[in-house]
Amino acid sequence: LMSDRMEQYQVTMNNITSAMSNANLSYPSGDAVSGNLELSVSTMTENDTLEDLLAKMRKRMDKQKVQKLARAIHDSEKIGVYSYTGCFAEIFLQSDIFVSGKICDVFQQERDMIEHTKVLTPKDLVILLVPKCVYGTQADKAIEDIHKHGGKVCVITDSQHFNGLKKAEMSFVFDGVMHSIDMLVLQTFLCVLVMEYRRMFLDEV
DSSP: OOHHHHHHTTOOHHHHHHHHHHOEEEEEEEEEEETTEEEEEEEEEEOSSHHHHHHHHHHHSOHHHHHHHHHHHHHOSEEEEEESSOSSHHHHHHHHHHHTTOEEEEEOSHHHHHHHHTTOOTTOEEEEEEOGGGTTSSHHHHHHHHHHTTOEEEEEESOTTOGGGGTOSEEEEOOOOSOTTHHHHHHHHHHHHHHHHHHHHTTTO
16 A cells, blocks of 8 residues: 555554455346336345455456456556545556556546546546445546547446446446445456556566
8 A cells, every 4th residue: 555645645554454244236237128117136235354354255256357457457548536535545546557558647637537528539548436425426427528529438436326427338336335445446446447457457567
């Protein structure tokens, strides 16, 4: 972990351990159809310890879906990361994308996100990290603006009720406990994505 970021966001190791051990993980388990209604089914699991959370994330995470996102990143011309979750795993991802010869910009301010959508093309991808505590933001508008210019969106959130999920081409949902440290669960997933991207596109370079 980056000590300067932890100090900036007033996060301690005890906060992290507590949040990770209390987090709930939700993952897709299929679809259900009743008449004209089609539902997306998720399964949720509770965790008693940090070790439980990490073990269950590894066991339950859809590896093919993570690989699909890594491939989408690699196939895109430019990648934008719009993050409401602090910023440390995003920098690792940005660095690896740079190494693979692509452009990656990370934004934490909404005004910068909205401005960035104006230069997107159909060859571009935006990864949007949205915890439930920022529902009052322009995250929905950002998705609309991304699509307006033909870009694609992957949403990573800790709430299955985020409206933007319906508009995204790809999404990953980890149900949280309405705690500011839920953001670190999303960051943990982003670290998994970084490792998979490195394995698929950088390790053999």
